[in-house]
Amino acid sequence: MNASAGLRDALAGIFAAGAYSVDPAETLVYGYDNSRRQAAPDAVVFPTAHDEVVALVAACRRLGVPIVARGRGTNTTGATVPVAGGVVVSFERMNRIVEIDPANRLAVVEPGVLNGALQAALAPHGFFWPPDPTSSPYCTIGGNLACNSAGPRAVKYGAPRENTLGLRAVAGTGEDFRCGYRTTKGATGYDLTRLLIGAEGTLALITEATLKLTPLPGARRLLRATYTTIQSAALAVSRIMAQPVVPCALEFLDDEALRLARAHGGDAIPVAGAMLLIEADGEPDTLAASVDAIARAARGEGLIELVAANDAAEADALWAARKALSPALRSIAPMKINEDVVVPVSRVPELIGGLKAISARHAIPIVNFGHAGNGNIHVNLLYRPEDAAQAAAAPDCLAAVFDLVLALGGTLSGEHGIGLVKREFLPRALDATSLALMRRIKAQFDPDGLLNPGKLLPD
Amino acid sequence: MNASAGLRDALAGIFAAGAYSVDPAETLVYGYDNSRRQAAPDAVVFPTAHDEVVALVAACRRLGVPIVARGRGTNTTGATVPVAGGVVVSFERMNRIVEIDPANRLAVVEPGVLNGALQAALAPHGFFWPPDPTSSPYCTIGGNLACNSAGPRAVKYGAPRENTLGLRAVAGTGEDFRCGYRTTKGATGYDLTRLLIGAEGTLALITEATLKLTPLPGARRLLRATYTTIQSAALAVSRIMAQPVVPCALEFLDDEALRLARAHGGDAIPVAGAMLLIEADGEPDTLAASVDAIARAARGEGLIELVAANDAAEADALWAARKALSPALRSIAPMKINEDVVVPVSRVPELIGGLKAISARHAIPIVNFGHAGNGNIHVNLLYRPEDAAQAAAAPDCLAAVFDLVLALGGTLSGEHGIGLVKREFLPRALDATSLALMRRIKAQFDPDGLLNPGKLLPD
Structure with missing residues (x-):
C-alpha cells in the first residue's frame, strides 16, 4: 500500500x-x-x-x-x-518518565516507556509497578495498558486495571481528554480509565498514564516444588490459593514445559511430572513465616521435592528458565498456537486433565505452563503445518480448548487480549448484549471506526 | 404523583x-x-x-x-x-448470598445483601470483602457498588472497583447481560464491570455481583496518636503513607471532630489538636514489626501521645466514637453540608490549612475527619439556615472548598459519589470531552434516559 x-x-x-x-x-x-x-x-x-x-x-x-x-x-x-x-x-520516542512522586505513590509516564526501564527508575525510591509481563525488558507501559498485560506478580498485586490511577488520551473523534485521578480513591463519574485499559487501542490512543506504585518488599524467596504428576501439582495450586498467605508468584510448568526449560536452564531445572515455582515476598523478619505457610500448602500427595533457591543467582536461573519458555517453544514449533486461557483456580486440575484429553483426541501436542495462581494457563498447541492431518485438526482442537475453558467458568484470555486472532471466538465468551454494548461504546469513542480496525470486536 | x-x-x-x-x-x-x-x-x-x-x-x-x-x-x-x-x-428482598466459594476466593450475592451480613457470612470461611462503609450494618452491596463506596480499609485493600470480579445487570434498554469474570485476571473485551461500578444506577440495574474476597488477617492492632495541631497530624499522615508498611486504616479527626467523638466515646477519646486512628493488620507473628514501622512514621513534631488500644474492647470504643461522628454532626447541625473530597496524600496538610482559611473567611464552621490514608477527607460545613448571613455564604463556601480540592490535584468525591447534590460541580472536575463521552456512554445503556434521571451527569 x-x-x-x-x-x-x-x-x-x-x-x-x-x-x-x-x-x-x-x-x-x-x-x-x-x-x-x-x-x-x-x-x-x-x-x-x-x-x-x-x-x-x-x-x-x-x-x-x-x-x-x-x-x-x-x-x-x-x-x-x-x-x-x-x-x-x-x-x-514518547518515552519520558514525566514524574515519580513517592509521597503519593504514583508515577506519570508517557506510553513508550519500557516496563523494565520504569521498574529500574522506581527501585531507588523503594517502589515498583506490579504488572511485569515476561517481556518486561522490551515491552512498553502503553502496550501493557492496551492489553491489560500482567505477568507472574498479578497473583498478589493485580493487573494494570488494579494499578492505574488515571490516563490522558485521544479518542477516535480527535478529541483529547483526561480521566481518572491522582488519588487512590475516586467516585466522580464513570470509570473511563478502566474502560480504556484492555481496549487494545480501539477506543483511544493513550498519551500519558498515572500509575499506582507499590512499595518494594524487603525480601523475597523462591521455592521450587516438583510433583510426580500434573494433577498433583494442579491440586497443590488449589491448596496454596485456599490459604491466607498469597504468594507473589505461583507458576506452573507441565512435563513438556519442564523438558524445554531444562534445555535452557540446565540442572537447576529438575525432571518431573510437573513443577511449581512459588515466590513469597515480605519484610525480612516476617518472610520465613509466610514461606512456611505456603510450603505447608505445597506439600501433599505427589510431591517429589520442595526446595528453596539457595541464593539470588539460583532464583535468577529458575526464573530465566521459566521466562525462556515462550521463545523456546517458538523455536521448536514456529506455528504454535499460544493461548492464555484463564479458569477459576479450583478448576485448574480439570483444565489440565481436559487439555491432555483434547491433545490426545486431535493428535496435537499441547504444552502448558503459566500463572497458575490466577488460573491463567498458557496453552501451547504445537503443530506442524506440513502435517496435513495436524493442520486440519488444529482449528477444531483450538475450539475444543476454548469450549473446555468456558465450561469451567473461565474466559478466553487472562492477559494477552483478543487482538486479531481470537476475535471470532468472542461471541462464545460474551453474551450478545455485552457484545452489543461494547460495539456501541466503541462507536462513541471512534464513530468512523478508524482506531485499530479488525481487532478485538468481531465484524 | x-x-x-x-x-x-x-x-x-x-x-x-x-x-x-x-x-x-x-x-x-x-x-x-x-x-x-x-x-x-x-x-x-x-x-x-x-x-x-x-x-x-x-x-x-x-x-x-x-x-x-x-x-x-x-x-x-x-x-x-x-x-x-x-x-x-x-x-x-433480593438479598440472598448465592454462593461462597473459598477455593476461588469469591462470593456471588444479590444486590440487597447487607454489607455487614456478608462479612458475617464470610468470616467463618476466613475471608472478608474489603469495602466497609461506616454504614456497613445497614447498607447494601448493591448500594456499595452503585456508589463505589469504600470506607477505612480502602487505604490497604481498595474500593469496590478493586474488589469486584463480575456483574449481572439489566440495562435501561431492558436487555440483561453478564460482564466480568469468575477469575482474578481477564482480558476479554471492554471492562463493563468497572463502568457499572460507581455509575449510581444510571447505566443499568445490578442484579447479581461476583465479589473478590480477601483472607482475614490473623491479627489487628489499633494505635491512637494525638497531635498538638491539625497540621502536625496531617504531616504524620504523609510520613506514614510514604513508608512501605500500609496500615489497614488511617483515620483523621480534627479538634472539632474530637470534641464530638469525646461526647460519644467518653474518656477513650482524648482532648487534642487532632487525632489519628491507625490500624495495622497481619499475621500474629509479624504484626509487631508492622506496628513498629508505622509507629516510627507517626512520631514527629507535634506528637502528644502514641498509644495502642489495650484490648479489643478499647479498640471497639475508639472505632465506635469515630463511626458515631457522622450521625452526631447531623444531630447538632441538621443542615450540614457533608462532602468527601479527596486529594493526593501529600497535599492533605495544605487541604486542612486551606479549609481553616475558607471557614474563617465565610464565617461557617467546618469540621474535618475521614480516611486520611487515601487523602479522603470528610468536610462538614455546619451552618444554621436561620442565620441569614451563613445561609447566604454557604454556596460560595462550598464552591471555595471544591476549587481548593481541584487546585490540589484532587477530586469532588472519594467514595460518596455525585448523586443529586454535586452534579452541577462535575464540569469543574472533568474536562468537556470526558463529560461528553460519559453522556454518550449513558445513551447507549439507557437511550430513553429512564435510569435514575437527574443524577450524576448534569443536565
Whole structure:
C-alpha cells in the first residue's frame, strides 16, 4: 500500500522529517508483531508529544485513514498488525518518565516507556509497578495498558486495571481528554480509565498514564516444588490459593514445559511430572513465616521435592528458565498456537486433565505452563503445518480448548487480549448484549471506526 | 404523583401483591435517603428475582416511566431520591448470598445483601470483602457498588472497583447481560464491570455481583496518636503513607471532630489538636514489626501521645466514637453540608490549612475527619439556615472548598459519589470531552434516559 498524497501532506505538516515515514522499506517492520501476522501500513509515525497525536488523529479522521497504536509489538494476538493499512503510531520516542512522586505513590509516564526501564527508575525510591509481563525488558507501559498485560506478580498485586490511577488520551473523534485521578480513591463519574485499559487501542490512543506504585518488599524467596504428576501439582495450586498467605508468584510448568526449560536452564531445572515455582515476598523478619505457610500448602500427595533457591543467582536461573519458555517453544514449533486461557483456580486440575484429553483426541501436542495462581494457563498447541492431518485438526482442537475453558467458568484470555486472532471466538465468551454494548461504546469513542480496525470486536 | 393505570397494570402483571405498592402513604418512605432530599415516587417494587427486574425495565421503557434503584438509602448525595417520579426498585428482598466459594476466593450475592451480613457470612470461611462503609450494618452491596463506596480499609485493600470480579445487570434498554469474570485476571473485551461500578444506577440495574474476597488477617492492632495541631497530624499522615508498611486504616479527626467523638466515646477519646486512628493488620507473628514501622512514621513534631488500644474492647470504643461522628454532626447541625473530597496524600496538610482559611473567611464552621490514608477527607460545613448571613455564604463556601480540592490535584468525591447534590460541580472536575463521552456512554445503556434521571451527569 502507499500513502495518498493527502496523507503525506498531512504527516509532513505535523511531524519533522525523520519522525515519520511512508517508505514501504521502512514501514515494513511496523507491519508485524509477535503474532507473526503481517500487513503493510501506509505510514509509520513517531510522535514525541501529546499534541502531535491530537493533530494526527484529526488529520486521519479527515482523510478516513486507519490508526494503529503500537508499543514494541510484543503482543501475541496480532493486536498491532495494521490489517486495514493506515498509519502505525509507534510510541517508542514518547518515552519520558514525566514524574515519580513517592509521597503519593504514583508515577506519570508517557506510553513508550519500557516496563523494565520504569521498574529500574522506581527501585531507588523503594517502589515498583506490579504488572511485569515476561517481556518486561522490551515491552512498553502503553502496550501493557492496551492489553491489560500482567505477568507472574498479578497473583498478589493485580493487573494494570488494579494499578492505574488515571490516563490522558485521544479518542477516535480527535478529541483529547483526561480521566481518572491522582488519588487512590475516586467516585466522580464513570470509570473511563478502566474502560480504556484492555481496549487494545480501539477506543483511544493513550498519551500519558498515572500509575499506582507499590512499595518494594524487603525480601523475597523462591521455592521450587516438583510433583510426580500434573494433577498433583494442579491440586497443590488449589491448596496454596485456599490459604491466607498469597504468594507473589505461583507458576506452573507441565512435563513438556519442564523438558524445554531444562534445555535452557540446565540442572537447576529438575525432571518431573510437573513443577511449581512459588515466590513469597515480605519484610525480612516476617518472610520465613509466610514461606512456611505456603510450603505447608505445597506439600501433599505427589510431591517429589520442595526446595528453596539457595541464593539470588539460583532464583535468577529458575526464573530465566521459566521466562525462556515462550521463545523456546517458538523455536521448536514456529506455528504454535499460544493461548492464555484463564479458569477459576479450583478448576485448574480439570483444565489440565481436559487439555491432555483434547491433545490426545486431535493428535496435537499441547504444552502448558503459566500463572497458575490466577488460573491463567498458557496453552501451547504445537503443530506442524506440513502435517496435513495436524493442520486440519488444529482449528477444531483450538475450539475444543476454548469450549473446555468456558465450561469451567473461565474466559478466553487472562492477559494477552483478543487482538486479531481470537476475535471470532468472542461471541462464545460474551453474551450478545455485552457484545452489543461494547460495539456501541466503541462507536462513541471512534464513530468512523478508524482506531485499530479488525481487532478485538468481531465484524 | 400517582401511578398511571398502565403502570399499575404492568406492576400487577409482574409482581405478587405485597411485592409492590402504589399507595402514596407506603411509597413516601422510599422517596428520601440520607441526603434528606425528598421526592414522591409513583410506585415502589420489591423484586426477588432477576427476571422480575428484566420485566420491570421492559414495562417502564414501554410506558416511559423512570426507574430508581435503591439499596437502603444510606447515601448522602440524594442518589436514590426519585426526583422525576417513577418506580423505586428497592432490592431489600433480593438479598440472598448465592454462593461462597473459598477455593476461588469469591462470593456471588444479590444486590440487597447487607454489607455487614456478608462479612458475617464470610468470616467463618476466613475471608472478608474489603469495602466497609461506616454504614456497613445497614447498607447494601448493591448500594456499595452503585456508589463505589469504600470506607477505612480502602487505604490497604481498595474500593469496590478493586474488589469486584463480575456483574449481572439489566440495562435501561431492558436487555440483561453478564460482564466480568469468575477469575482474578481477564482480558476479554471492554471492562463493563468497572463502568457499572460507581455509575449510581444510571447505566443499568445490578442484579447479581461476583465479589473478590480477601483472607482475614490473623491479627489487628489499633494505635491512637494525638497531635498538638491539625497540621502536625496531617504531616504524620504523609510520613506514614510514604513508608512501605500500609496500615489497614488511617483515620483523621480534627479538634472539632474530637470534641464530638469525646461526647460519644467518653474518656477513650482524648482532648487534642487532632487525632489519628491507625490500624495495622497481619499475621500474629509479624504484626509487631508492622506496628513498629508505622509507629516510627507517626512520631514527629507535634506528637502528644502514641498509644495502642489495650484490648479489643478499647479498640471497639475508639472505632465506635469515630463511626458515631457522622450521625452526631447531623444531630447538632441538621443542615450540614457533608462532602468527601479527596486529594493526593501529600497535599492533605495544605487541604486542612486551606479549609481553616475558607471557614474563617465565610464565617461557617467546618469540621474535618475521614480516611486520611487515601487523602479522603470528610468536610462538614455546619451552618444554621436561620442565620441569614451563613445561609447566604454557604454556596460560595462550598464552591471555595471544591476549587481548593481541584487546585490540589484532587477530586469532588472519594467514595460518596455525585448523586443529586454535586452534579452541577462535575464540569469543574472533568474536562468537556470526558463529560461528553460519559453522556454518550449513558445513551447507549439507557437511550430513553429512564435510569435514575437527574443524577450524576448534569443536565
